[in-house]
Amino acid sequence: MPEQRVVEPDYLLLEAPREKKFITGSQAFAEAVKRANVDVAIAYPITPQSETMHLVGDLYAQGYVKDYYRAEEEYGAMSAIAGAVRGGARAFTATSGPGLLRGLEAIVSWPGHRIPAVLGVMTRVVNAPLSIQPDNVEISYLLNSGLVVLHAENQQDVFDFTLAGFVISEKVDVYLPVVVATEGFFVTHAKGYVELPPEDMKLPPRDPYKAPVPPTDCEIPPARIQRDAPVQKSNFMSYLIHAVWQQEVWSANRRAAKWIKHYLGGLIEVVNPDAEVFVVASGCAAAQGREAQRYATMEGLNVGLIKVKSLRPFPVDEIREALKNAKAVIVPEHNIVGWLAKEVKAAIPNSGIVVDGPRVYGGMTLPVELIMEEIYKAFGIKKEKKVVV
Amino acid sequence: MGLEYVRISPGFEKYMPRDYVDLVKYGPFGRKVDVMDMGQFKELVEEHPMCAGCYMAYFIRVFYTALPNPEDTIVIGTAGCARLALSQAAVPFIYGNYGDTNAVASGLKRALSIRFPDKHKDVVVIAGDGGLIDIGFGMTMHSWFRREKFTTIMVDNEVYGNTGGQESGMSPKGVQLKMAPLGKKFDKINAVELAKTAGCVYVARISPTNPKRIAKTIRRAILAARHFGPTFIHAYTSCNIEYSIPTREVLADARKREKQDFKFYEWMTDEVKEFLEEVERKEKQEVKK
Ligand SMILES: Cc1ncc(C[n+]2csc(CCOP(=O)(O)OP(=O)(O)O)c2C)c(N)n1
Ligand code: SF4
Numbered sequence: 001m002p003e004q005r006v007v008e009p010d011y012l013l014l015e016a017p018r019e020k021k022f023i024t025g026s027q028a029f030a031e032a033v034k035r036a037n038v039d040v041a042i043a044y045p046i047t048p049q050s051e052t053m054h055l056v057g058d059l060y061a062q063g064y065v066k067d068y069y070r071a072e073e074e075y076g077a078m079s080a081i082a083g084a085v086r087g088g089a090r091a092f093t094a095t096s097g098p099g100l101l102r103g104l105e106a107i108v109s110w111p112g113h114r115i116p117a118v119l120g121v122m123t124r125v126v127n128a129p130l131s132i133q134p135d136n137v138e139i140s141y142l143l144n145s146g147l148v149v150l151h152a153e154n155q156q157d158v159f160d161f162t163l164a165g166f167v168i169s170e171k172v173d174v175y176l177p178v179v180v181a182t183e184g185f186f187v188t189h190a191k192g193y194v195e196l197p198p199e200d201m202k203l204p205p206r207d208p209y210k211a212p213v214p215p216t217d218c219e220i221p222p223a224r225i226q227r228d229a230p231v232q233k234s235n236f237m238s239y240l241i242h243a244v245w246q247q248e249v250w251s252a253n254r255r256a257a258k259w260i261k262h263y264l265g266g267l268i269e270v271v272n273p274d275a276e277v278f279v280v281a282s283g284c285a286a287a288q289g290r291e292a293q294r295y296a297t298m299e300g301l302n303v304g305l306i307k308v309k310s311l312r313p314f315p316v317d318e319i320r321e322a323l324k325n326a327k328a329v330i331v332p333e334h335n336i337v338g339w340l341a342k343e344v345k346a347a348i349p350n351s352g353i354v355v356d357g358p359r360v361y362g363g364m365t366l367p368v369e370l371i372m373e374e375i376y377k378a379f380g381i382k383k384e385k386k387v388v389v
Numbered sequence: 390m391g392l393e394y395v396r397i398s399p400g401f402e403k404y405m406p407r408d409y410v411d412l413v414k415y416g417p418f419g420r421k422v423d424v425m426d427m428g429q430f431k432e433l434v435e436e437h438p439m440c441a442g443c444y445m446a447y448f449i450r451v452f453y454t455a456l457p458n459p460e461d462t463i464v465i466g467t468a469g470c471a472r473l474a475l476s477q478a479a480v481p482f483i484y485g486n487y488g489d490t491n492a493v494a495s496g497l498k499r500a501l502s503i504r505f506p507d508k509h510k511d512v513v514v515i516a517g518d519g520g521l522i523d524i525g526f527g528m529t530m531h532s533w534f535r536r537e538k539f540t541t542i543m544v545d546n547e548v549y550g551n552t553g554g555q556e557s558g559m560s561p562k563g564v565q566l567k568m569a570p571l572g573k574k575f576d577k578i579n580a581v582e583l584a585k586t587a588g589c590v591y592v593a594r595i596s597p598t599n600p601k602r603i604a605k606t607i608r609r610a611i612l613a614a615r616h617f618g619p620t621f622i623h624a625y626t627s628c629n630i631e632y633s634i635p636t637r638e639v640l641a642d643a644r645k646r647e648k649q650d651f652k653f654y655e656w657m658t659d660e661v662k663e664f665l666e667e668v669e670r671k672e673k674q675e676v677k678k
Binding site for chain 1: 495503510579
């Protein structure tokens, strides 16, 4: 392991020279952890996540990560992450589909405990019948819990979002866990080009005292949230404290927006802002949407793409602004429930222009042709079904 | 050092609440107190919303008095009656989700070991029988298998007190409780033997009838955990509400159960034994001086 020198987050994330590597999404997660000065990583295997945590285990063996173990199961892993972070450590873990749901009670308690950790979610089918394919319905479970949720399109995003995730989660005005979600296999087990800053640099260590809720380490007085648990007060006080705290968690979530803009160039990316018809997508669906936008342009159709990088905080204003002249909005997704379509509909005043789909689920790939079909429909073009090349 | 937070900024003594000043001046932070002195200094748990006469509340009070190092101790609890008193104490308390105590403690202890390699920061779990042996069973066992260096204390009231009296794995066989309408169908789980098998280096079973012995057991468990690995205390702490034990009879009940099922039992590895004997010999010498 090379000697690593601590550099400022802005330098490491925005300025340091970068070298292009051809790596998998799992490797991209590990490359981010390598530079993140992580204290503790706790793992429990599940396909397609396991490889990432194998690589992180290797980083522990090399000395990049200070402590690492295979937990008893996801509930134990997620609870131990909460313990480690409350003790002042910087922590990382990752999971997939059923593992996420098994750890969910612990995960959704992180925001309320103000746990700044990074959780990789490599999406996988959760509904029966059993499958290990990368359906992303599980993301919908995360959207209402106060976590910051970023959705990576490719290996580069995985690296950037994860490394920035540590920095954003520990900002005093945020102090929330950051989820970096991406589609299992499509991203984790496929290679892509990733621009990486040098591996002999790392983030400054976590300063647990720069925090709205201090660590529980007996060095400073315990936080009042722990001493005077709201549930013990009168019902009125209990309701009030809980309500105020929830509001604060969601305000903190909104405050993450400025840091996401700073480090990741915005909550959304817009391609062809003057388009009449837009594809709005996140994660891998954004990559397919990007292709559809390219084909459509080649065919002379005025189509744009909005890639949603941040699902929480959700870029309501940005999306509303970008879609203000749109005639139709197509929302392709890798799940049956259409959680992104619902979000987009709720964000704009004329939700009737949103096309519910196309959707694939069970982990199927999302053919660009399906998106093209919706684009033709939006323009009123009748086409023979054929493969676009 | 943990004592920093129990020091009052000069000039502010007059303005601090009386009970806080008393706690700082006479409490057990940074000095040794004996359980027999309880009531003569500001106790770490003063008020709590547990039932009047609850024996678990009494045990928790003794527990805080017995801590070898209260200024550097973190207590972890979970849903259940105990946490109502634990979270009111002047020692940092972490409450996660129901049953997750030993996983949270594992992460916490490791973080503290990384951040303070030269200090003892004691982590102690106190949780109910349901929390440790039913819902949190896997996490309890695995923290022991992994040899995590913290103490687990099971306050066994043989029932789910906090949710209103359902049977637990620790309820005695045959007893009729909510959700066991025809009586519990299987025996009490043998937690002490499990703890030994799973790798605890110090294990004790007590019925808390004798405060000096409770204190000694707790101290031993915490000191052993610091150096050698997981330690476990199984304490009978009756639920006078669900088992209809009149308040004035809780001690008599504890004595009765001590004879029947909770005879004092203590087991430790040879190295722990050697270590504790040495510590206790030195302490005796100190007292003589
Ligand atoms: C996941 C989950 N399931 C159930 C509960 C409800 N619950 C709260 S306390 C409790 C029982 C506590 O019993 P025990 O652990 O024996 O502690 P006691 O109250 O008897 O001290 C239960 C079931 C919960 N809080 N969380
Ligand atoms: S319900 Fe039982 S264990 Fe709980 S506080 Fe009351 S007496 Fe104590």
